[in-house]
Amino acid sequence: MNNKTGKIVKIVSNLYTVSSDNKLFECRARGKFRFDKISPLVGDIVDFDANENYIINIHERKNSLNRPQISNVDVALIVTSIKKPDLSLNLLDKLILVIKHSNIEPVICVTKMDLVSFFSRGVYKKLFKYYENIGIKVFYNNDLSGLKKYLNKKIVVLTGQTGAGKSSLLNKLNKDLNLDTNPISEALGRGVHTTRHTEIHEISNIYFADTPGFSSINLDGITKESILVGFPEFSNYECDFKDCKHIDEKSCKVKDAVNSKKILKSRYEDYKLFMKELD
Ligand SMILES: Nc1nc2c(ncn2[C@@H]2O[C@H](COP(=O)(O)OP(=O)(O)O)[C@@H](O)[C@H]2O)c(=O)[nH]1
Ligand SMILES: [Mg+2]
Ligand SMILES: [Zn+2]
Structure with missing residues (x-):
């Protein structure tokens, strides 16, 4: 026995890739999980036998999502453009609600401030100060150093309208990634997987989920309380x-x-x- 603890970073069918001490281990899950009706998710912290390569135990999750199928998400990064598409405070407030309700921290990244006048920029900065004052971190995409530091080693799902600048942001974080950036196509997350396949990508020491979270937003599970x-x-x-x-x-x-x-x-x-x- 050589028990270790690590994080599941990739699942293809029944093969689980576990990252531990900066090494990757390809593991299987023991039948036990199937009886318990728990299937390991990407993001799970697990104990595993590093000789026999099987997962022994899943640590308690702080949250889990269905789309993408992922657990222990630290941050949902709401990429919010000022123009093209126009800022929607209604969408922003809805995302904040749904994300917080899922026990995930919402963080705002504002994009396309360059498309408005100097005066308007001041107005928007003041508006986003309000969000900061209610406890939501706000960053701007013209300087990513603060954002990079804040997201270090965290599991992050990206959300926000098509065209808001999600792919551009990832490209800026990792110049080698070269994702398609255009106003219509979604570079991440599209594509039909017939087998179960989820993965988180480490970019600049941040774990990004490969499908956008909260793509269809409804208030499921939320009550008036x-x-x-x-x-x-x-x-x-x-x-x-x-x-x-x-x-x-x-x-x-x-x-x-x-x-x-x-x-x-x-x-x-x-x-x-x-x-x-x-x-
Ligand atoms: N002017 C300006 N354009 C941006 C900015 N960020 C992204 N874009 C452009 O907006 C378009 C949509 O960006 P993309 O990253 O594909 O958006 P996504 O749909 O959220 O992935 C592309 O043409 C980008 O070059 C920004 O901060 N300023
Ligand atoms: Mg995109
Ligand atoms: Zn009242």
């Missing part, structure tokens, strides 16, 4: 009614905060829209 995870700033205000929904109530501290511009109006409007969607 758990929606607040996506609106952390609301918890700074204590309403008169303990179960205040901040919509029709006559007196509401959250609505007061919207009126006095302490809470961003667009965020509150999105909250109301999502609540309606949950009806």
